[in-house]
Amino acid sequence: MTLLIRKLGALALFILGEMGRMLDFLLYGIYCIVRFPGRPVHILKQIHFIGARSSFVILLTASFTGMVLGLQGYYTLSKFGSEGLLGSAVALSLIRELGPVLSALMVTGRAGSAITAEIGIMRITEQIDALDTMALNPFKYLISPKLLAALVALPLLCAIFDVVGIYGGYVVGVKLLGVNPGAYFHEMEKSVEWKDVYSGIMKSLSFGVIIAWVCCYKGYYCGHGAEGVSRATTSAVVMSSVVILIWDYFLTSVLL
Amino acid sequence: MKNVNLETIVGVFVLIGILCLGYLSVKLGKMELLGGDYYEVYAEFDNVSGLKKGASVEIAGVEIGRVDRIMLNSGKEKAKVYLRVNSSLKLQDDVIASVRTRGIIGDKFIRLKPGGSDVFINPGGKIRESESSIDLEELVSKYIHGNVE
Numbered sequence: 242m243t244l245l246i247r248k249l250g251a252l253a254l255f256i257l258g259e260m261g262r263m264l265d266f267l268l269y270g271i272y273c274i275v276r277f278p279g280r281p282v283h284i285l286k287q288i289h290f291i292g293a294r295s296s297f298v299i300l301l302t303a304s305f306t307g308m309v310l311g312l313q314g315y316y317t318l319s320k321f322g323s324e325g326l327l328g329s330a331v332a333l334s335l336i337r338e339l340g341p342v343l344s345a346l347m348v349t350g351r352a353g354s355a356i357t358a359e360i361g362i363m364r365i366t367e368q369i370d371a372l373d374t375m376a377l378n379p380f381k382y383l384i385s386p387k388l389l390a391a392l393v394a395l396p397l398l399c400a401i402f403d404v405v406g407i408y409g410g411y412v413v414g415v416k417l418l419g420v421n422p423g424a425y426f427h428e429m430e431k432s433v434e435w436k437d438v439y440s441g442i443m444k445s446l447s448f449g450v451i452i453a454w455v456c457c458y459k460g461y462y463c464g465h466g467a468e469g470v471s472r473a474t475t476s477a478v479v480m481s482s483v484v485i486l487i488w489d490y491f492l493t494s495v496l497l
Numbered sequence: 498m499k500n501v502n503l504e505t506i507v508g509v510f511v512l513i514g515i516l517c518l519g520y521l522s523v524k525l526g527k528m529e530l531l532g533g534d535y536y537e538v539y540a541e542f543d544n545v546s547g548l549k550k551g552a553s554v555e556i557a558g559v560e561i562g563r564v565d566r567i568m569l570n571s572g573k574e575k576a577k578v579y580l581r582v583n584s585s586l587k588l589q590d591d592v593i594a595s596v597r598t599r600g601i602i603g604d605k606f607i608r609l610k611p612g613g614s615d616v617f618i619n620p621g622g623k624i625r626e627s628e629s630s631i632d633l634e635e636l637v638s639k640y641i642h643g644n645v646e
Contacts, residue, residue, distance in 0.1 A: 282500065285507050293510035336521065397514025404517040431604075433525040434551065442518070 266384075266458050267450075273385040277378065283386040284393075291352045291387070291453075292394030296401060298347050303402040306339055307331060307409025314410070315418050324420045328429035331410035332403075336433060336441045340403040342489055345395065345448035349481045353456040356387060357477040360460030361470035369461070384461070388453045395449030396442050403441065440496040447492060448485050455481040535581040536620035537565060540594040540607075544629040545576040548596055548605040554580050556609045561586055564607060580607060580624075588624070589614040595628035605630060 314330040360383055363369050372379045407429070414420040456477045463473035545567060554562040562582035570577040582588065591612030598605055609624075618624065 285503060288510070289503055289507045292514070293506050296510060296513075332525065336525070393511075394514075397511060397518065400514055400517035400521055403521055430525055431553075435522065438521045438525065441521075 262462070263454070263458055266461070267454050270380060270384045270388050270454070270457070273378065273380040274389055277381040277385070279381055279386055279389075283382065284389050287386045287390030288394050290355075291348060291390050292398060295348050295351050295394070295398060298351055299344055299398050299402050300405055302343060302347055303340075303405035304409040306343060306402075307335065307406030307411075308413045310334060310339075310406070311410035311413035311418070315414055315420065324414075324418075325424035326428050327410070327414045327420050328407075328425035328427070329432035331414070332407050332429040332433050333437060335403050335406040335410075336437050338489075338493070340399045340406065341441050341444035341448060342485065344398045344402040345445065345452060345485050346482055348391075348395065348398065349452050349456070349478055349485070353452050353481055354474050354478050356453070356456040357460040357463070357474045358470060360457060361463035361473045364461060364463050365466060365470060384453075384457050387457055388450065391449035391453035392446060393449075395445045395452070399441060399445035440493075443496065444489060444492055447488060451484050451488060452481050455484060534584050535562065536584050537579055537581055538588065538618050538620070538622050538624055539577055539579045540624035540627045541570055541575045541577050542594075542596060542627050542629045543575060544632065545578060545596055545605075546630055546632065547598070548578065548607070548630065552604060552606050554582060554607045554609060556586075556611060561609070578607070587617040590616045590618050590622075591626060592618070592624055593626040593628065594624045596630035598630070598633075 310331045311327065314327050315324060318324050318326055318330065360369075363383070369379045369383070372382065411422070411425060415422045415425055459473045459477035459480070460470075463469045548564065548567060550564055550566055552564045553560045554564065562580055565579040565581045567576060567578050569575070578594075580594075588609065589612040591614040593610040593612065595608050595610070596605055597608045612626075
């Protein structure tokens with residue numbers, strides 16, 4: 242019995258310590274962005290990696306998400322005879338919810354795992370220790386460019402996702418199923434408010450922080466050997482996806 | 498050379514992203530970059546139930562502006578609705594503003610019926626004539642309870 246309670250206490254302490262270290266990591270990363278802005282080339286490379294090279298997969302997922310929304314929305318709305326509202330249904334669900342979340346999940350899978358693996362391998366091959374020994378701040382070279390790049394890239398990816406998705410819905414709804422194209426765009430423009438766009442952008446900004454933060458952290462403090470890196474990568478992807486979805490709920494309830 | 502390539506790719510990506518953001522916020526989000534081509538007038542109604550900020554203002558079915566904000570007037574008995582009207586359009590001072598519904602369950606909007614006066618309303622001025630929204634529930638209950646006037 243006492244053993245059980247002791248285990249529980251140890252677990253709680255471990256979780257608290259981990260959370261504290263993560264927060265510390267984030268705050269120090271942000272401090273480094275402000276304090277040592279770093280060379281623009283580093284940031285550019287990271288934007289290229291996180292943003293530009295994710296655009297193809299974003300394009301693909303966005304068009305199919307928009308198309309399936311068009312299909313499902315048409316099916317549901319045609320029961321009420323209000324197919325004209327398809328545009329607003331597609332646009333609102335994309336802009337408010339699916340755009341930010343799905344683009345963040347795709348970036349986690351594509352770039353987040355790579356970030357963790359990269360930093361993890363640098364950790365186990367003692368390159369980070371080497372930087373430390375040479376009195377070079379590893380945060381300045383590794384962490385803050387990634388944080389900054391994710392902050393820039395995620396809202397842009399989300400915007401691309403939204404627009405491509407809307408046109409995907411247009412193709413299915415208007416070209417395939419015969420919704421009135423004027424109604425599609427008019428209803429969309431009428432129902433989408435600046436507030437919706439704003440909350441979508443806010444969401445994707447915060448998701449950018451979450452992805453870079455969790456993935457860098459997991460790589461930076463990864464275990465020993467190849468197994469440690471593989472475990473860190475897995476847990477980085479799982480954890481950032483889960484945190485994104487949980488944070489999305491709370492952010493939606495606040496921003497609504 | 499490689500650096501130039503990298504910069505180009507990132508530049509194209511950022512450009513496309515910003516274009517998409519701009520499309521979303523200006524076209525769909527109706528963010529007004531230039532606030533200059535609108536002016537404001539207000540009207541007082543007995544009841545604007547269901548009317549929302551951003552609802553359209555129409556003359557003969559053509560959208561000419563939007564509802565900017567809705568509040569109680571200084572006497573706290575009527576609704577004061579501010580309208581932003583396209584500045585290419587002058588409103589006569591006997592124009593009638595009414596709250597209408599699109600269809601039976603559609604959105605509420607403001608319909609303006611042009612008058613015949615030669616005097617125009619200045620920006621910030623008041624539309625004197627107004628008709629409140631028709632309360633469907635009230636009508637139905639009057640009909641049911643049998644005292645239709």
